[in-house]
Amino acid sequence: MIQFCSLASGSSGNCLYVETPDVAVLVDCGISGKKVIDTLKEIDKNSDKIKAVLVTHDHSDHISGIGVISRKLKIPVYASMPTMKSILNYDSKIDKYTIIDEEVFHIGDLEISVVKTSHDSPDSCGYIFQHENSKIVVMTDLGFVTNEIIKKCNGCNFAFIESNYDLKMLMYGSYPMETKRRIASEIGHLSNDDCGKLACSLANSGTRKFMLGHISSNNNMTTIAYNTVRDCLIFMGYQEKEFSLDIATKYEHSKIITID
Ligand SMILES: [Zn+2]
Ligand SMILES: [Zn+2]
Incomplete structure (x- = not known):
């Protein structure tokens, strides 16, 4: 059994x-330690059970609270060597950490696989979590979806994936051209349409539960992201009652997903 909850996403x-x-x-952990603790209380989870904080990449929206939460919960930070170097530059007081140097590793009864992503950060990744027959993927901040990603995600029961921007909102929005290009590039983020395609590929290999995350507040709207991905799945022949689609936001925790 695996349970998943987005405490904050964006x-x-x-x-x-x-x-x-x-x-x-x-x-x-790109939010404050206090917010993590408060949100865990809100969802009725005991922080004593948390044994590690895994890092996907070194952008501040993913690491700004890493040191605080590592010290507060007395847990190690897990990251690849390049990511850990950046984290230590950001917060040199971190003393509990583990370098991830294997594609698959374990923490207790949780099997964790690293999925490499294309993003403008060295060695960025997503993670696949497995426990007995439950398999989920957690993956945001990627410019495009590789064949390797599709292969590794085969059979995931649940996918937390990025639906970052609506292409028209990005194009006509106020960001500088250089930033727009970066977001839409192969080392940027997934658009709603890209996310829809990814959801369909995952649905083809059995995934039926989805949650969309890292939704931009400037270049997207939760309703557009939701409708785009839902319409892609329906267009590919999946009926609405066959799949579940949820949204994670930056302000509130998501619902708790349970995979038996
Ligand atoms: Zn990010
Ligand atoms: Zn990023």
Whole structure:
């Protein structure tokens, strides 16, 4: 059994919660330690169960609260070597950390696989979590979807994926041209349409539960993201009652997803 909850998601701060019967981990911490603790209380989860905080990449919306939460909960930070170097530059007081140097590793009864992503940060990644027959993927901040991603996500019961921007809102929005290009590039973020295509590929390999995250507040709207991905799935022949689609926002925690 795996449970998942987005404590916060978006360019102003990300933190995700993943739990099995024995352990729990956080993915990223770009919000304050207080917000993490308060939100865990809101969703009725005991912070003593959390054994690690895994980092996807070194952008501040994913690491700004890493040191604080590591010290507060007395848990190690898990990251690849390049990401850990940046984290230590950001917060040199972090003393509990583990370098991820294997594609698959374990924390308690949770099996974790690294999925490499294309993003403007060295060694960025998403994570696949497995416990017995439950398999979920957590992946935001990527410019495009590789074949390797599709292969590794095969059979995931649940996917937390990025639906960052609406192309028209980005194009006609107020961001400088250079920023617009970066967001839409192969080392930027997934648009709603890209996310819809990804959801369809995952649905083809069995995924039926989806949650959309890292939704831009400037270049997107939750309703547009939701409708685009839902319409893609329906267009590909999946009926609305066959799948569940949820949204994670920056202000509030998401609902808790349980995969048995
Ligand atoms: Zn981000
Ligand atoms: Zn990023």
